[in-house]
Amino acid sequence: MHLAVGGAVALVLAIGVSIVLGNLPDDGSDGGPADAALLYDDGRALPADFPDTHGPLAERVYAELEARYGITPDQLYDEDDRPDGYRVVLTLDKALQDAAEETTGEAGVVAVEPGSGAVLCYAGTDPDTGEDLVGSLHPPSSVFDMITAATALEAGASIESWWADEQTDVTLAQAVSEGRSGAMDTVAGEYGVETVLATANGMGLTAIADADGTVRDLAAGDYDGLAAADLGTYPVSVVDMASVYATIAAGGAYAETHFVGAVLDSGDREIEAQQGVRTEQALAETTAQDLQYLGLGESEAIEDRDFFGVAADYHGQTTESWFVGAIPQLSVAAWANGAAANDGGVALWRTVIDTAIEEHGYEAESLPGASGAGEDLTEGLGDDGSVDPAGEYCQANPGDAACAASASPSESEEEPSSEPEETSAEPEPEPTTSEPEEPEPTTSEPEETTSECTSWPFC
Template sequence: MGPPSVAGGGNMGRASVVGAAKPKPVPGAAKQGRKKKKKKMSVRRRRVYAALIMACLMFLGAITVAGSWFFQSVPAPEDLEFGESTTFTLAGSETPIAGYGEYTRKLVDDYEDIPDQVIWSLLALEDKDYFEHEGVDYKGTMRALVNNLKGGDTQGASTISQQYAGMVTDIRGDISYGRKAREAVMAMKLEQDNSKETILLHYLNLNFYGRGAYGIEAAAEVWFNKKVEDLTWAEGMMLVMQVKAGDGSFDPLIADEKSTAPLDRWTFGMESLLTLTDDLSDEQLAEIQTQLDAGMPETQKALQNPGTWGHDTPTGFITNPTDGYVWDELESRYGLTQEDFYGKEANTGGYTVELTLDPDIQAEAVSTAGRGDLKRQENEAGEPVDDDGNPVGVENAAAAAEYVNDDGYFEFVNNNKDAALYEYNASMASAVVAVEPGTGRVLGYYGGQNGLGIDKAGLENPHPPSSTFKMITAATAIENGASIDSWWNAQSPREFESLADFEDPTISNAGSNTNGPDHMTLTEAVRQSKNTPMYAIAEKYGATSILKTAVDMGLRQLTQTDENGNAVTYRFYRAADGTITYSRHGVIEHEDGSFETDANGNMDLYASLDGYEDDGVTPKKTELDLDSKNSPFYYHISFGQYPTSVSYMASVYATIAADGKYNEMHYVEAVYDRDGNKVPEQRKLESYQAIDAGIARNLQFVGSTITGEGDKIDGDRPLTGKTGTWQAGDEYGDANAHTWYVGAIPQLSIAAWVGNATAESAPLLNKDGGTDGVYGSKLSYPVWIKFMNGAIESEGYEVKAWSEATHAGSPIVDDILNDQGKIDASSAYCVANPGDTKCVAATPPPGQDTCDPFSQALGLCEPGGGGGGGGGGGRNHD
């Protein structure tokens, strides 16, 4: 019945029908201190009834039934085995959020775990004298037999034990007269070998309750999203009245709208409970009357696939059976495949997977980033339609075509007033991921409203991380001997030797060109988000070196476009000795025009471009060549050109917040088997020192002043973070397409991204629908700060300061030296370090005279002899 609580252990698991339950007093009796006396039928009387039954059966030609006492065995409850579906819960919660299986089957181990609300509701409807008779309603059976012989309607007259005997021997479909006697004989044998409580427990476990639910525990989950022990009298009655209504005739969501059958049956059952005055306490009877007066309880909506459900929610990106992130992790860490969790075969499934998602932080993620579902196309009658305007075959709004506005963009319904972007254009989408530093636990995740759709926070829809990647580039520079006090040339546009063969051999900063030396420390280069110093770092130390640092810090995927314009996804793997390999993935088109397909027969978007190992599953990998400065990615990696996921950027900054220690990002807190026992891990989570603690603390300092507009962090606490902005496609002019803010406090790292819901290249729009003024500091930072403040409030994080550290590395000036190894005396470096002998007046350009001393004294000379050239401006602002 789910994982044990933090405070205590105990067997709380779900069980198949194995092992007889310990006998328990009649329900309600323990509370009242009395137990009904079981009436004993005389041996003579029992034999008379049995003889009458046999005589009738012989008369009908069913003589063989008489031998069933000796030859027809009734399967004992402990011999019945089933598979069960798997349930997902949030961290520390027993409330199911999703299920996985052919159908929903959940079984209860112990009779004591089934509440009176279920036991007595069942008996009130089906067998009031259950604890009084010996398994067979002799009068009822004879009455039914006589009625049937007279040509009347076929009648049942089955006790709980008879019904159970029929279920386990799979003869419930046989409505012959002989079946009734066979059940009676089997029921008597069943009661001879098992306690009443055992039979009742397994009856409730075996029954079908509609909506794909087998077993009372599954029914409670599917109908009311509750544990069985939490059901009310009204809810218990709603469930048990389904045991003979597999066609849904008593299901208010399935029965005909004009039918009163569900309400009539429920009312009859509740009123029957009120007649059990000898079995229920006055307090219980009062509760039943109150709930009867309140009316039939509301249920959850019926599920299209009862066994596999709950994946069309924000958490579905983690749990959905197609590409949910949890499945690879479960197989890698626990050695369990999806088939093991499905529960189709006997003795499989029945697991409870506890996710790392914190209920409060996850709720904050949805509240902050969620803008509702995408709008859908409708016809004039308000019916959802497909792309051709046809409502036929469109079962619901989710299956309809997306609404497209006059500008060609999707829009959200925008029905969440708490969303950080509520007042922004309805086309703006946001995604957030929260990772816990020091553990790698994903505590909050929002990539969209429907986990079966496009995940804006995950691997299938990566975005250029832009300037948020500069913290990784800075870490690489420090690792290679520079320091945050090193000086770099931020002139823009700036030519680079490595770009000599490119059409444009320059790199520009984001909207900040200069007309002269623009020298600054690495700290300021990151804080002011300059591109040219980052490119210079990549040229000096290698793009491959930056990539290695990124992988060490937690990045596991990047995407780039090949020479044919196709997206190629690189997945990275880090061995225990630090060796990094990668595999390449994308669409493979064969010579005949067909495409490589996945296991479901669909085009495989992530087929291994380099083939597979002998097992046909493991992609072939290539070792990262650290001797190559720009392979497989070019120097533009330094300022975040290549797309990655929101989740991986949250992981990278969690490493920074954890003083450089990487902890594997993961979604599974624990796995419990059907008996409530923790499944042991076969592989431990990765954890290692990714970068030196001193370097990480230097980065914490660098990002400590980088914030955005709007609210500030609660509690006057330290943070570290970085904004990011990336331009839209050329067809949108100077518009931007992506904004980021990734930042952390010591207890939590959050990555926030904002983009257009329509496409990766589509522009960002402001509150007025324009494209100006949309940067990371103005668009993503408000999302981040709202989510962070909400998490701080819900978790009560105490204020923690960053640890101080000396500045690692050396304050090198290599990048600001001219061809003569000198530094322009007018540069910021020379102003800050006037005694440095490398500072000299710049040589004037050809044709320009050196300014004479008299003119210098009058201040008529331009600093530096005229300064550097101008050039095109950048499109991004941070």
């Protein structure tokens, strides 16, 4: 399966590059790509000062060039010094990059194409420090829940499996859609931090920082200092989360994120890469299908089309916010902090998605709905696997034998003894005129949750 998927993705990449090379616009000189070292995906030149104004992004491009092609920046085209140097066609889409860069303040956004891993936009630099806000790490809160849910689904649980959430019981579907961190911690604890992070790495998460800020390389299996119950607090990058949701949008097929679409020599011939883009089937198609269903948004929110996504904030603890979501053709992750978080990641996400739909004419595609795969497990309801007969699971499934079995011991204790009680002869009590005592009304309110609106970004 991995070979088949890898071949299919490689074919998509090859076709994409050929389309790019075959449709590069006339730049006013010889009808070929612009005479510049770095080009957008349509052949137009990036600004000459791009490496200076977009230092972190340029560094990523140069690192990829050296790793995949063995080419260093001093071998690239320069009008005066190296007119025969290489030119690089990036995966960046000019319209999306321009839209992404309209944001101000502490915010960042990345768009990744599902199935290919091509990064179509990458924008976000701290206005005060120059820090790369897209590549640096931020606590993900509930946007990590899709990874934890994927772990359970891959292990054979269904979206209707049940899990303990502090003082209540919820299904996996409820836990994700309602942002119930307690239940997601229960899920992560059931399978263990190593299993969850191995799933995360397969989906596109490359690194995570522990509570002390030490960055752990997930590809190397470095899980030291990480606990299952705290996965939503460990910082991850915006670009990695866009990759994770791209894997879900692509039916579970992972493609390594990359910025280089092609390298051209002085004769406009494409240079063959020494190292291709890594691809593999990271999740079962039914798992990806169920994850799309769990994050399904309101179809009328974006041009009458389906999308899936998860929003996150920190319940007043910080001003950070996320929105990560995808349509079948594009995955976008947006993060914002401080004043920029007033509009949140949602506004930035919508800007990029709307621009992509308008510029590329993406057709609306319906998501398939739940797969029905997996078992409706209940092991996550209690430490010893027991089912509380008064709990939400038994209320929803009163006919389950586990509920009756759990209830029988307590019921037998309450049954009256068959032996009559011995009583001493006492005079009958005088009749009272006092009214029977009425039961006090309960003052308990329905449980208040702090779950965010995660089903779509305009609640």
